[in-house]
Amino acid sequence: xxxxxxxxxxxxxxxxxxxxxxxxxxxxxxxxxxxxxxxxxxxxxxxxxxxxxxxxxxxxxxxxxxxxxxxxxxxxxxxxxxxxxxxxxxxxxxxxxxxxxxxxxxxxxxxx
Numbered sequence: 001x002x003x004x005x006x007x008x009x010x011x012x013x014x015x016x017x018x019x020x021x022x023x024x025x026x027x028x029x030x031x032x033x034x035x036x037x038x039x040x041x042x043x044x045x046x047x048x049x050x051x052x053x054x055x056x057x058x059x060x061x062x063x064x065x066x067x068x069x070x071x072x073x074x075x076x077x078x079x080x081x082x083x084x085x086x087x088x089x090x091x092x093x094x095x096x097x098x099x100x101x102x103x104x105x106x107x108x109x110x111x112x
Contacts, residue, residue, distance in 0.1 A: 006078035009049045009071035010042040017061060018043070032056040048072050 018028060025043065029036040034056065041047035049057070054068035 003082075006075045006082070007071075008045040008075050009068060010045050010047070012071055013049075013057070014043040028060075031060055048076070 017023070018025070023031075025039045026036050029039045032039075032053070034053070038047065038053065042049060042053070049068050049072040051065070051069065054065040054072075057063075057068050058065040
């Protein structure tokens, strides 16, 4: 089964907001009072949506900053999971108390 590629927040910005409303990159940048390069890099998936940009987008489009941050966070988490899941699974053990250690008298300590 083919895995669906994670969707960058910039793709949502472009496909669901800018194109349907006929907003150019330059017009959006001007309205948000940011450099056009910032919008260009976001829609071309070369830059993340930051908290600052999320606040500006939420004001302009009338939605929440959390909407934009959640899109970005979900994308970053999926990309990182795809890249590092196997490595993390092999390096990090489950906390012993989660493996049924609550009822016994063995007190587990994590030592570094």
